[in-house]
Amino acid sequence: MRHLGSRGFVRWAGGGVVAPLCLIASITVFSFISAEELQTGNLKGLLGQMSPLAIIALGELVVIITRGFDISVGSVAALSAVVAVLCANAFGAVGLVVAPFVGLACGLVNGVLVGRLRVQPIIATLGMLSLARGLVLLISGNEATVLEGGNPLDTLGYKEWLGLPVSFLLTVALAIAVTVWLARTAAGRRIHMYGSNPEAAELVGVRPSRTLLGAYAITGLFAGIAALVLVGRAGAGLPTEAQGIELAAIAAAVIGGANLGGGVGRPVFVLVGALFIQSLSNGLTLAGTSSFVQEIILGAVLLMAGLADLAVRRVTASRQVKEALL
Amino acid sequence: VTRARALAGRVTADAPPAFYLLIVLVVGLALFAPGFATGDNLSNVGRTAAVLALAACGQAVVIITRGLDLSAASTVALMSVVVVLEVDHGVGVAFALGVLAVLAVGALNGLLVARFDIPPFLVTLGTLTLLHGLAALLVSGIPVEAPPGGAFSWPSNGRIGPFSVPLVLAIVGFVVLGVLLRRTTLGRVWFLIGSNPDAARSAGLRVRRATFLAYVVGAAFVAVAGLILTSRVHSGQPDLYPTLAFEAIAACAIGGLSLSGGTGRVSGVLIGVLVVTVSANGLVLLNVSSDVQRIVVGVLTVASVLGTGARDGGFLRSLRRTPAATMTPPYAAGERLP
Numbered sequence: 001m002r003h004l005g006s007r008g009f010v011r012w013a014g015g016g017v018v019a020p021l022c023l024i025a026s027i028t029v030f031s032f033i034s035a036e037e038l039q040t041g042n043l044k045g046l047l048g049q050m051s052p053l054a055i056i057a058l059g060e061l062v063v064i065i066t067r068g069f070d071i072s073v074g075s076v077a078a079l080s081a082v083v084a085v086l087c088a089n090a091f092g093a094v095g096l097v098v099a100p101f102v103g104l105a106c107g108l109v110n111g112v113l114v115g116r117l118r119v120q121p122i123i124a125t126l127g128m129l130s131l132a133r134g135l136v137l138l139i140s141g142n143e144a145t146v147l148e149g150g151n152p153l154d155t156l157g158y159k160e161w162l163g164l165p166v167s168f169l170l171t172v173a174l175a176i177a178v179t180v181w182l183a184r185t186a187a188g189r190r191i192h193m194y195g196s197n198p199e200a201a202e203l204v205g206v207r208p209s210r211t212l213l214g215a216y217a218i219t220g221l222f223a224g225i226a227a228l229v230l231v232g233r234a235g236a237g238l239p240t241e242a243q244g245i246e247l248a249a250i251a252a253a254v255i256g257g258a259n260l261g262g263g264v265g266r267p268v269f270v271l272v273g274a275l276f277i278q279s280l281s282n283g284l285t286l287a288g289t290s291s292f293v294q295e296i297i298l299g300a301v302l303l304m305a306g307l308a309d310l311a312v313r314r315v316t317a318s319r320q321v322k323e324a325l326l
Numbered sequence: 327v328t329r330a331r332a333l334a335g336r337v338t339a340d341a342p343p344a345f346y347l348l349i350v351l352v353v354g355l356a357l358f359a360p361g362f363a364t365g366d367n368l369s370n371v372g373r374t375a376a377v378l379a380l381a382a383c384g385q386a387v388v389i390i391t392r393g394l395d396l397s398a399a400s401t402v403a404l405m406s407v408v409v410v411l412e413v414d415h416g417v418g419v420a421f422a423l424g425v426l427a428v429l430a431v432g433a434l435n436g437l438l439v440a441r442f443d444i445p446p447f448l449v450t451l452g453t454l455t456l457l458h459g460l461a462a463l464l465v466s467g468i469p470v471e472a473p474p475g476g477a478f479s480w481p482s483n484g485r486i487g488p489f490s491v492p493l494v495l496a497i498v499g500f501v502v503l504g505v506l507l508r509r510t511t512l513g514r515v516w517f518l519i520g521s522n523p524d525a526a527r528s529a530g531l532r533v534r535r536a537t538f539l540a541y542v543v544g545a546a547f548v549a550v551a552g553l554i555l556t557s558r559v560h561s562g563q564p565d566l567y568p569t570l571a572f573e574a575i576a577a578c579a580i581g582g583l584s585l586s587g588g589t590g591r592v593s594g595v596l597i598g599v600l601v602v603t604v605s606a607n608g609l610v611l612l613n614v615s616s617d618v619q620r621i622v623v624g625v626l627t628v629a630s631v632l633g634t635g636a637r638d639g640g641f642l643r644s645l646r647r648t649p650a651a652t653m654t655p656p657y658a659a660g661e662r663l664p
Contacts, residue, residue, distance in 0.1 A: 113628060120585040123631050126572055130624030137617040247451060260445040292462040299456025306444030
């Protein structure tokens with residue numbers, strides 16, 4: 001069945017084809033505008049800078065596949081970062097390991113609300129957004145919580161390994177983990193089944209409450225892991241960190257071909273989507289343009305991604321009709 | 327007495343749980359918060375609530391059709407910027423241009439959602455980002471003051487008889503919304519689209535046209551909210567009210583509107599808006615820090631929605647229902663299962 005013609009590729013990649021095209025366009029344009037764009041230093045910097053966004057976007061992808069979304073990830077990441085730094089200051093560097101657990105806990109709360117209590121994702125995660133941001137501002141007194149006695153995470157923040165930023169390697173590892181989990185494990189397949197058709201999935205024995213609980217837990221966990229990278233880069237937990245990153249993460253996932261209608265999405269393209277968003281802000285900064293232009297371009301690209309998804313649906317639909325007729 | 331009791335019974339039978347929450351809030355604050363039950367404070371609450379009320383009316387229209395509008399915050403920001411930049415042509419002309427800009431945004435959202443079947447969340451997320459960039463670019467990111475003048479501040483400070491203009495505008499907004507939803511064909515079509523888009527299409531209704539109009543009408547309400555806001559801050563600000571859309575969605579949800587579409591009452595929207603505004607006002611009067619305020623509002627939102635779910639049949643029924651996550655009409659996904 002696998003004859004990968006151009007249509008076959010479109011079917012495999014789905015709306016994800018938008019992300020690489022955008023990335024190539026962005027890097028080409030900026031390499032004309034600024035000579036620095038294509039220097040290895042800049043490209044490596046890009047890979048490091050995009051890591052928190054990419055990790056959060058990977059988590060976001062999992063809930064988007066279940067037809068939901070999570071707008072609390074930015075607040076949850078900030079909460080995880082500050083709590084982790086407070087623990088590290090109290091118990092030594094080991095304390096930093098609480099960050100993923102704080103994220104996981106927030107994700108579980110979202111998962112119970114959405115999966116078990118059937119609250120719409122936007123309301124549940126909007127509540128968590130206010131709650132987590134309020135909590136982090138409260139416990140930090142609205143000031144940066146600095147790591148005392150050096151930064152045990154500077155490896156994650158700035159160091160390189162095999163010529164690539166460590167944080168980027170972590171992101172790639174997580175992307176591979178998500179890909180394998182979604183494609184090769186029963187739990188991952190249940191996420192896809194539920195997102196493609198909730199009623200049908202329920203009929204064949206997929207339990208919605210558990211599936212959604214797992215999906216939101218993963219999203220929270222990834223926000224917590226991203227918090228570690230943020231702490232590594234800043235050497236502190238900032239209560240105002242990652243504000244609005246949820247929208248950028250959803251944008252990265254959508255540009256990377258995730259479909260808000262559920263059931264569709266490939267982690268590798270989400271990475272490319274995140275890389276594109278970072279290259280946009282990076283390139284525009286190098287070109288000396290204001291950040292507002294970046295927002296205009298990003299908004300336009302989002303709408304384009306929606307249109308591209310429509311086009312892909314047309315291609316795949318006509319193909320399915322032909323197969324059905326034969 | 328029996329008639330009064332029957333009326334009370336009718337009111338409480340389909341009042342959202344937030345109605346009782348509101349009563350508890352008001353009574354509690356009147357007893358314990360100094361200065362809550364004063365004329366000054368209540369008229370202040372009314373004026374603050376007016377902006378959110380109009381935004382929530384616009385949001386309600388879109389939510390009833392199973393949609394969502396995240397772009398309201400950027401829309402009002404763009405409006406304030408347009409008004410201030412065009413104020414040289416006269417205050418009236420400037421406000422008219424601002425309203426036109428908002429309606430154009432509504433038409434763009436509506437076109438992309440209705441004609442091109444792009445999920446509303448994605449469309450309005452795109453316009454939210456795009457328009458914030460545009461508004462900021464127009465004024466280079468720095469708020470621009472409007473020249474002093476009575477006409478400019480009339481929509482926020484003026485009075486019509488004993489009432490302040492924002493309050494009158496909000497009341498007119500609710501009446502218009504009520505008439506639209508209950509007394510016009512278009513309103514009934516919106517409900518039908520929200521509860522079952524396929525059935526609406528099969529019944530021969532012009533679903534695309536009605537969906538498009540929902541976004542334009544929603545934008546019209548947001549335009550009036552923007553009018554009051556622009557006049558109040560007396561300037562063009564790219565970061566005018568960043569949480570407007572989320573607060574409006576929260577108010578609708580608290581008021582018992584289901585975000586899966588097809589349900590909603592004007593009274594619910596009013597109750598939701600009052601819960602949000604009164605609790606915020608009460609927390610300020612009680613000297614609660616803004617951090618704790620965020621936490622309380624977040625918890626209140628989720629709790630009210632949980633309450634609505636419990637009233638509608640509780641867990642057992644909610645488990646039977648189709649998933650709440652369905653924000654967009656489901657379509658065949660190109661994913662093959664093993």
